[in-house]
Amino acid sequence: MSVLRVRDLTVSFGRRHLVAVDQVSLDIEPGQRLGLVGASGSGKTVLASTIIGLLPDNAHVDGSVTFDGQELTTLPDREFSAIRGKDLTMVFQEPMTALDPTMRVGRQAAELVALHSESSQGTTRQLVVDVFDRVGLDQASRIVDAYPHELSGGQRQRVIIAMALINRPSLVICDEPTTALDATVQAKVLRLLDEELASVDAACLFISHDLGLVASLCSDVAVIHAGRIVERGRTEQVFHHPSHPYTAGLVATASIDKVRPGERLPVIEDFFDPSTVDSAPPSESTNRPHRRIRRSR
Amino acid sequence: MALLRAATRRVVIFLVTVLVASAVIFGIVQALPGDVALATLGMGASPESVDALRVQWGLDRPLALRYLEWVVGMVHGDFGASYLTGQSVVSQIGPPLAVTAWLVGLSMPLSLLAALPLGLVGAMGRRRWFGVSVNAATHVGLAIPVFFVGAILTIIFAVKLRWVRANGYVPLTTSPGEWAIRLVLPVASIVIVQACFLARYVRAGFIDVLTEDYYRTARAVGWTRWRGLWRHGIRNVATSVVTVIGLQLASLLVGAILVEQTFAMPGLGSLLVQAVRRRDLMVVQGVGMLLVAAVLTVNFLVDLAYLAIDPRLKRGGRS
Amino acid sequence: MSVFGLNDVSVRFGGRRRSVEALRGVDLVIEEHERWGIVGESGSGKTTLLKLLAGLEAPTSGSLTFFDAALDLRRRETMAKLRSSVQMVFQDPRGSLDPRMTIADIVAEPLRSPLLRGRGDVPRDRAARVDEVLEAVGLDRSAKSLYPHEFSGGQRQRIALARALAPRPKILLADEPVSALDVSVRAHVLNLVNDLVDSMGLTLVMVTHDLAVVRHTCDHVGVLRHGQLVEVGATGEVMDHPRQAYTKELINAVARLDV
């Protein structure tokens, strides 16, 4: 049975019902890693927020999201909260702001364990130190007593990954988890994520605009454009033999190192003719590929 | 070490600020054009009698000297004597200070107590009817002058219902029951307005938290809406409320001055207004200095408290 | 003639007690018509280096020359020369355009600089020059009366480029010009930068964390780490035969598409 099953999911915002996610369906099997690639504004972050149930109040959701057989879109907050952070967790993009600045990081992690179990305070601390140690935080027993501002970006992201894995979830959603980090740190954090996901045997929805990252971490990939999934398949299949022109364009633009220095770089429009060509005069005030739909209320 | 240096710096700044504030107050009251002696005796007075009065009050001596005397006196607890009655200012300030202190001292915690839930509900429900109505109510409360609230409460509870007497003040030591009865309406008036004032800060603080990434983390980690907001929001809100406590004290004092008038209470406000009407400058100056110094001191203490609380200041963080 | 010459340049920020050394003993010579890529991670001092070249920051020690003359931020003549021949594009196209000005005003602003008056070849007709550069960056003339928020990120970066090119600069400084952009838009902007640098014979100094961009666009590369220039050389040489372990690490950290 799939860990996550999304069917005909449509998410729109505000009174004008601007569509961000359009009739998306996808499945993730236990232990599977699915990469979700797309440009900014393609709806990938909205999709992630919908799955974990953290959309803003003005969002309208249609369709179904089931997690371990349980329907999430209609689940009351109290019951949803029992799943969040335990079986379904998330790693966010911005390590600098994702932790409470007024609370020691060890306490934030311990709180999360206590929230979902009956374990006592004493054993929790040891558990947190162990997990911090495993995600490669040197001197874990000191770092648990640090405030977020005392840690570097890479260290904070390790803390966040530790928090996402500490309860041994069955699905981890990673939303551009390394985008805000330096290249060398990014490589290390990615390797860590790879190992740790394997060790707790968690499935992963890995959201990124960077095809290289997805290629190195995910077995499968889905390409999202303007809120719709345009292509999905095994990673090497999709990246080496893209069937959709948008994917082909994405792959070509991402491979700068394949172009001789100084020569013209391929652009998406060489492959695919989207409605929003970059040099055309602006049509709407937003660069988000929103589209109006009928009111569903 | 860095902490000690920072604290010393703040103490020095505080002392200088108080000194400058005293100069400003003295300057406003004494140095501005307008002859007190003349004003006291009236336009028809002979120049000789005016001069005599000036000499009697010491107004013929240089301003700087008078200022110095005043400041040195205050350091020794002597605020000078009234020009009109010759009575020492300190002895005049004593009893009213107790009245105003009770008013402010009771209103401050009570308004905070009322503001917290109002702000929390207003933030959480900012897109629903309950939050919107709380928000609207605080908006209206903020617009009503405190003396008008006092007037309405008087009309309802003293004139129509006749539950309490809305006049004067009885010291706690004389009769605790009467003391309480006389204080209920004035304190309630101030609390209603102040709670609305504070609730807006509390609400803004919680709304800030709602848009923070770390609140999203808290939610993703399994906190429910309300508990997550309380757990990870209260500290943020506490800091923003502490920040305005100096400001709040200023507006509480203003509220007290006005409410004392409404309920005919012999507090500092009444003393001040009466002194202004009689142009009793030494009293005006003394009371003004006392009020400003109180606000400055609270601001200074808040500043010091920050130094002790904020982890970022304590350890000299990296970012 | 070298455009910029840095000799043992250091930049320190902050007071005596807590000073941060952003650049330490940097030696660098940039010749005319070269294209430099300065690579480094956050906190490496790469933005400080760029601000130094732009005359927005002064060296704490060491010497900085511009066209073989010492650059002194307080001397009006040297600064006038620098200001009239150096232009800059920034990382975030949102913050680099004044939201309350029309595109025409934004692009024309460098032409209104008082320091430009001494130069001979200043475009006289501002409106015509604005049309010219907008066309050069591939934007329609109808854009002139619009405001920045009406454009996408890639388009805004084009506008920023148009503004930089308006006063006919000799040197273009670029601070992470494509890292805030989507991959698909990145190619457009890089192609444009390449074309413009070619056709106008500019000297380019680009600061970036992305080695792939440097390899594609620049003929020289400098690697900054903790304020020190650890490796300098021709791009192909450095990329293929890095001498420093750190440079190797940087090159290896780039995630490739080859699965």
Place this chain on the structure above:
Amino acid sequence: MKKLTVIIGLVCSGLVVVAALVSLVWTPFDPRKVDGPARFAPPGWPHVLGTDAFGIDTASRLLVGAQTTLLVGVVAVALAAVIGVPLGVFVGMGHRIAGEVVARASDILFALPALLLAILLAAALGASVTTAAVAIGIATIPVFQRMARAATLTVMSQDYILAAQVSGIPGGVIAIRHVLPNITPVLGVQAAASFSMAILAEAGLSYLGLSAPQSTPTWGRMLHDANLYAAPIQAVIPGVAIAVAVLGFNLLGDGVRDYLDPRMKELR
């Protein structure tokens, strides 16, 4: 919701402005004419809102009172903005020592609430509307100074300022061309809020009898003169008027801010 806020704000503040304008050319009765036999008349005809303890027509006093209310608001806010904004921009654009001095001066003024400063000035100069307006204006300077400084700092951290500096645009031109236009919306919001505060402070002052003389009708004075036992309605009318004015300008400012806040824009 946002629209409703702005509409209520416009209606309330509009009412005050209209009342003031009307009173310039017409009032039902002479707002200063004492009419003993008619004292404490309940609302009705011909005294629509009744009369006070001297038999003066309340409706007329209410209309004329709007003039003082607006006058004090305008003078105080204009004074505070004219001094505070340039100061804040200057400090925000650089000079550290000047910044420190201005910040300390602001702290001292901040500890002096408008009402208290007005009382002190009234003691020295005698009570008048001008004294009240000037005192409230001076007490409001630090608010504008701080707001302008904070907004200037935000603008100065933007790259378009660097772009201008790279082109050699002088600081004064940057202040006028880039800084001022970008901080104006924030200052507009502050002006509305300060306007309300000024109205409240003036009402308090005239309530204490330290603003306008008895002959000039003001809302605070009307409340002061009202006898809560004999004719409570005469206290309620000016009280409501003050609340409407304050609420109106507050809501106006809030509505404008919500339109300008990018976070709000995204969520709308």
